[in-house]
Amino acid sequence: MSMFKLDPEFLEEKTILDCAAGTSSFTPVMGNQGYNVTALDPIYGLGYGLVEERSIDDFHTLIKAHSGLEHKVDWSFFQNSKNMIEERIESCKEFIDDYKVFKGLRYVEGKLPQLPFTNNQFSLTLCSHLLFLYDDRLDYQFHLESIREMLRVTAGEVRIYPLVNLQGNGEKSHFVNLIKEDLTHEVNVELVEVDYRFRKGGNEMMKIKRE
Numbered sequence: 001m002s003m004f005k006l007d008p009e010f011l012e013e014k015t016i017l018d019c020a021a022g023t024s025s026f027t028p029v030m031g032n033q034g035y036n037v038t039a040l041d042p043i044y045g046l047g048y049g050l051v052e053e054r055s056i057d058d059f060h061t062l063i064k065a066h067s068g069l070e071h072k073v074d075w076s077f078f079q080n081s082k083n084m085i086e087e088r089i090e091s092c093k094e095f096i097d098d099y100k101v102f103k104g105l106r107y108v109e110g111k112l113p114q115l116p117f118t119n120n121q122f123s124l125t126l127c128s129h130l131l132f133l134y135d136d137r138l139d140y141q142f143h144l145e146s147i148r149e150m151l152r153v154t155a156g157e158v159r160i161y162p163l164v165n166l167q168g169n170g171e172k173s174h175f176v177n178l179i180k181e182d183l184t185h186e187v188n189v190e191l192v193e194v195d196y197r198f199r200k201g202g203n204e205m206m207k208i209k210r211e
């Protein structure tokens, strides 16, 4: 929630898409609170067993990636690694239980830059830890097409987090300014500070709205 500065009042009546949702707990948590939320990811084409394995792998990858990289991480948000690990174990369980029940319902298989949804199907689309973060392997064209596609299926706002890349120097991806320039005549692009931060410099999101 804090990655995208979402509060319950703002979310009321929203039809939410979590794009590239992976094994995160946003969809189970929100879905179980009664929000209308859909998660999209290529991994949802896999059966329950494989997705469960993927979820456990993601957890181990995260722990491995961050051990020894403390200087690139802002621990003040999670307080310490133990707190972060406990939270992640809980999220992992929540996701797996929910996926088992709602595969093919809340969890839709798909892949940017093309989405299996109709124009304006959602009022809010979120995308975390895919665009900008992996700017070394996902090229600029992919970023531009993916954002335009998310805007196509969204009547309200698209929000993207974080804006930094994996290099971890706290600098924004250089695609951020290019996207702002390229979309400036079509939509309103704003960079907004958020409470959540884990990677250094990772306390901003991009908010994109039709004019």
Ligand SMILES: C[S@@+](CC[C@H](N)C(=O)[O-])C[C@H]1O[C@@H](n2cnc3c(N)ncnc32)[C@H](O)[C@@H]1O
Pocket (backbone or CB within 6 Å): 019, 020, 021, 022, 023, 024, 040, 041, 042, 043, 110, 111, 112, 113, 127, 128, 129, 130
């Ligand atoms: C680092 S995970 C982030 C998951 C989640 N959004 C989060 O913040 O925890 C990146 C996710 O992007 C998904 N992904 C990879 N390529 C994709 C694409 N072309 N379109 C949509 N999702 C993609 C992966 O399967 C993976 O689940």
